[in-house]
Amino acid sequence: MPSPLPLLPPDLSLLSALAGAALKAGEVILRIRAEGLSVAQKSDESPVTAADLASEELLRAELARLLPGVPVIAEEAVAQGKGEALGAPAETFLLVDPLDGTREFIGASGEFTVNIGLVEAGVPSFGIVLAPAVNKLYAGATTAQGSGAFLGGRDADPATWASIRCRPMPRAGLVAVASRSHLDPQTSAFLADLDIAEKISCGSALKFGLVAEGRADLYPRFGTVCEWDVAAGHAVVRAAGGSVCRPDGSSLPYGRTQADYRVHGFIVRGAGS
Missing domain, CATH: 3.40.190.80 (D-Maltodextrin-Binding Protein; domain 2)
Incomplete structure (x- = not known):
C-alpha cells in the first residue's frame, strides 16, 4: 500500500473545521460530566446521557453550517426515529457518534470519543476521532489530491498536529x-x-x-x-x-x-x- 501523501491546504481547512466542531462538542461533554450524570436507557437497552444529546445537538448545528445540504446521520436521531435518518442518505453524507463509549463515560474512564465521518461514494473520506478527557485528536482525510492522518490535542489548527501513519504489518508478534x-x-x-x-x-x-x-x-x-x-x-x-x-x-x-x-x-x- 502506498504511503500517505500530504494533503493540500483546502483539504486541511475542512479537516480543521470538522475538528473544531468536535472540540466544541467535547467541551460540552466535559462540562456535563463535571456537573453530574443522569443516565437513561434507549430502546435497545444501551445507555444515553444528557451529554450524548447535547453533543449531538451542537454537532448537527455546526455541521449544517460547515457543509450545508449534506445529510447528517447521527446516533441519537436514528434511535429516536427522527429527521433525515429515516430516509436513504445522499451520495455524500455525514455519520456522527456524539459520544462513543457511553459506558466508559459513565464509568469515569477517559476512553470515550466524539466521532465525525464524511462518506463520499460509499467510502469514508474525512474522519475526526476526539477523546476530550485525554486530550487526543485523530484526524484523517483521503482526497483526489492526496491523503494524510494526524494526531493532535486540544487545538483545531493543523500546524499543531503531528503526522501519523500505520506501521507495516509484521509476520509475527x-x-x-x-x-x-x-x-x-x-x-x-x-x-x-x-x-x-x-x-x-x-x-x-x-x-x-x-x-x-x-x-x-x-x-x-x-x-x-x-x-x-x-x-x-x-x-x-x-x-x-x-x-x-x-x-x-x-x-x-x-x-x-x-x-x-x-x-x-x-x-x-x-x-x-
Whole structure:
C-alpha cells in the first residue's frame, strides 16, 4: 500500500473545521460530566446521557453550517426515529457518534470519543476521532489530491498536529487492540489463532487511532456495531495507510438504511494488509 501523501491546504481547512466542531462538542461533554450524570436507557437497552444529546445537538448545528445540504446521520436521531435518518442518505453524507463509549463515560474512564465521518461514494473520506478527557485528536482525510492522518490535542489548527501513519504489518508478534467493554467470544477466538505479542484493551474509537498511529497492528471486532461507530475511525486509518474491511475481506458498506445502519463485524489492519 502506498504511503500517505500530504494533503493540500483546502483539504486541511475542512479537516480543521470538522475538528473544531468536535472540540466544541467535547467541551460540552466535559462540562456535563463535571456537573453530574443522569443516565437513561434507549430502546435497545444501551445507555444515553444528557451529554450524548447535547453533543449531538451542537454537532448537527455546526455541521449544517460547515457543509450545508449534506445529510447528517447521527446516533441519537436514528434511535429516536427522527429527521433525515429515516430516509436513504445522499451520495455524500455525514455519520456522527456524539459520544462513543457511553459506558466508559459513565464509568469515569477517559476512553470515550466524539466521532465525525464524511462518506463520499460509499467510502469514508474525512474522519475526526476526539477523546476530550485525554486530550487526543485523530484526524484523517483521503482526497483526489492526496491523503494524510494526524494526531493532535486540544487545538483545531493543523500546524499543531503531528503526522501519523500505520506501521507495516509484521509476520509475527502482532500487537492487537480489542474492546474493553464489548470483547465477544468470536473476536477472542480469532485472536487466539494469531501470533499476538501484546493485546491492548481500550474503549471507543480510540482503537482505530492506535492502529493509525502505528502503536497496534490489528483491531478485530466481530460483534454488531453501527456505522457511526466505524466511519470516522475508518477514514483516519485509511488516510494513515491501513485498511478496514468486513471479516471476509470485502469492502465495508455505508449508508445501509435497510439494515438500520448495522455493521456485523469488521477488521482493522495496519499498512501492507
